Amino acid sequence: MTANxxxxxxxxxxxxxxxxxxxxxxxxxxxxxxxxxxxxxxxxGMTPEAVxxxxxxxxxxxxxxxxxxxxxxxxxRLGGLHKFMNWERPILTDSGGFQVMSLNELRKxxxxxxxxxxxxxxxxxxxxxxxxxxxxxxxxxxxTMAFDECTPYPADHETAATSMRRSMRxxxxxxxxxxxxxxxxxFGIVQGSTxxxxxxxxxxxxxxxxxxxxxxxxxxxxxxxxxxxxxxEVTTPAMLADKPRYLMGVGKPDDLVGAVMRGVDMxxxxxxxxxxxxxxxxxxxxxVNMRNARHADDDRPLDELCECPACRNYSxxxxxxxxxxxxxxxxxxxxxxxxxxxxxIMRGMRAAIEEGSLASYALDFFAAQENGDIPxx
Ligand SMILES: [Zn+2]
Numbered sequence: 001m002t003a004n005x006x007x008x009x010x011x012x013x014x015x016x017x018x019x020x021x022x023x024x025x026x027x028x029x030x031x032x033x034x035x036x037x038x039x040x041x042x043x044x045g046m047t048p049e050a051v052x053x054x055x056x057x058x059x060x061x062x063x064x065x066x067x068x069x070x071x072x073x074x075x076x077r078l079g080g081l082h083k084f085m086n087w088e089r090p091i092l093t094d095s096g097g098f099q100v101m102s103l104n105e106l107r108k109x110x111x112x113x114x115x116x117x118x119x120x121x122x123x124x125x126x127x128x129x130x131x132x133x134x135x136x137x138x139x140x141x142x143x144t145m146a147f148d149e150c151t152p153y154p155a156d157h158e159t160a161a162t163s164m165r166r167s168m169r170x171x172x173x174x175x176x177x178x179x180x181x182x183x184x185x186x187f188g189i190v191q192g193s194t195x196x197x198x199x200x201x202x203x204x205x206x207x208x209x210x211x212x213x214x215x216x217x218x219x220x221x222x223x224x225x226x227x228x229x230x231x232x233e234v235t236t237p238a239m240l241a242d243k244p245r246y247l248m249g250v251g252k253p254d255d256l257v258g259a260v261m262r263g264v265d266m267x268x269x270x271x272x273x274x275x276x277x278x279x280x281x282x283x284x285x286x287x288v289n290m291r292n293a294r295h296a297d298d299d300r301p302l303d304e305l306c307e308c309p310a311c312r313n314y315s316x317x318x319x320x321x322x323x324x325x326x327x328x329x330x331x332x333x334x335x336x337x338x339x340x341x342x343x344x345i346m347r348g349m350r351a352a353i354e355e356g357s358l359a360s361y362a363l364d365f366f367a368a369q370e371n372g373d374i375p376x377x
Contacts, residue, residue: 006185006212008244012354016236016263019353022213022244025183026082026090026142029057031244031265032349034256034342035092037273040065041075041085044273045332046339048087054308054336055343058142059087060268063096063135067125068118072138080140092268093141095132095174095189098150098217098249109149111166129173137179145215146174148189153221160193167191168205175209185212187246193218194227196234203238213244216264220250229258236263253282253345254369257362260349272342276335279323283341285373290334294376295320308340309333 005023008031012019022029036043036051038059043051051059061081066072078084081091100107100114107116113128132147148167151160171188178186188206192198206214216235219228232247239245246266247259256267272282279290283303290302298316306312310319310333322330345365352361 006183008213008242010242012356014353014356014358015261017260017349017353017358018263018265019350020244020265022090022185022266023183024090024142024185025181026088027057029090029266030346030350032256032260032346032353033057033266034346035060035266035268036339036342037062037268037270038085038087038091039270040069041081043335043339045277045328045335046273048085050336051087051339052089054339055347056339058090058092061091061093061139061141062099063093063132063139064099064127066093066139067096067127067135068120072135076138076140080138082140090142091139092143092187092246093136093139093145094248095145095147096127096135097132097148100127101150101152111169113147113170129170130177133174133177133179142183143185143187143213144178146171146186146188146211148191148217150221151191151193151218153193153218153223155193157195157198160191160195160198164191164193164198164202168202171206171211172209175211187211187213187215187244189215189217189248190235190239191218194223194231196231199231199235200238203235207240211243213246213266214239215246215248217248219247220255220269225255225258228255229262232259232262232264239263253342254366256342256345257349257365260353261358261362272338273335276338277331279330279334281334281341282338283373284368285371286369288373290316290319290330291323292320298377300374300377302337303341306337306340306344308337310337311340 008022010018010020020031035058039062082088100116115126129147136144147170149163151163188211190202192202244265247264281288295316301311303311352358
């Protein structure tokens with residue numbers, strides 16, 4: 001097998017869950033995989049070396065933020081995003097669509113693409129499928145995402161259909177504009193809100209175009225976990241079995257476990273990093289708020305089984321103190337812990353799929369989450 005070819009191999013399955021490897025020009029991605037979000041060419045508060053120590057194989061970068069600052073052409077001249085941010089492993093960039101669409105008052109959408117004003121200086125930009133491919137090429141993204149419209153939620157059937165069909169035309173233009181290179185991949189994005197017929201129509205349209213992987217977009221936008229899972233249950237069985245499936249912007253720890261059991265291979269989400277900066281820890285016992293006064297005299301670790309520096313070397317009392325004193329080390333340590341915990345979940349699921357024991361892994365996982373945090377001293 002040539003190492004430099006972009007491909008996906010599945011080594012084990014357990015129910016709908018898959019244990020696989022995506023091989024790329026920048027190394028392998030073990031799936032199921034969680035991608036920490038490095039919005040502006042940095043995972044906030046963390047060095048890339050620290051992110052790697054948690055076990056991440058791939059990061060996500062945001063096209064919208066990087067095109068505005070420092071600029072895609074500049075990153076390209078400086079050798080691409082891997083070199084620029086000192087992360088030599090795989091990087092996936094989003095298409096910019098999702099963030100541009102969320103600039104409600106600053107944007108205009110038509111068939112060609114989206115025009116918008118920068119949130120930084122008001123300068124006018126246009127983002128089209130072709131420009132999005134060009135930007136992601138300058139950034140040297142290992143995995144490029146097709147340009148799409150994330151359909152707002154809720155949307156009636158007609159609105160969702162119109163939006164999805166335009167995204168499918170943009171997916172075709174993205175595919176035509178993408179510069180194929182050895183070991184690099186382009187993913188299409190399934191849309192269609194929570195409508196089964198539209199999701200299936202979208203899967204078929206993308207499969208006809210042909211992509212290296214398929215993402216599921218437009219979820220985790222307020223529909224709730226039950227609707228998200230039922231949408232996955234109709235969508236993933238229709239997707240090509242031999243290509244990676246990526247659920248965009250998800251999620252909480254229990255979302256990850258539920259989605260892997262429904263056939264998803266890849267995830268990204270700002271929750272572990274954003275929550276870490278806000279004193280919220282994700283743990284085996286559910287979420288823990290380190291600002292809570294009950295930690296002030298607690299010299300136990302946040303989680304005695306966790307191998308991250310926050311848990312190995314510091315007490316709950318110290319972490320609590322850092323947040324009360326607004327010290328930046330608190331954000332770094334809790335981000336580190338959260339990323340470690342997310343990667344621990346992925347490691348645990350990968351091992352369970354290999355053993356055919358994902359169902360019992362999930363039972364234990366949900367039971368521990370239900371039990372809640374260890375009681376105060
Ligand atoms: Zn920890």
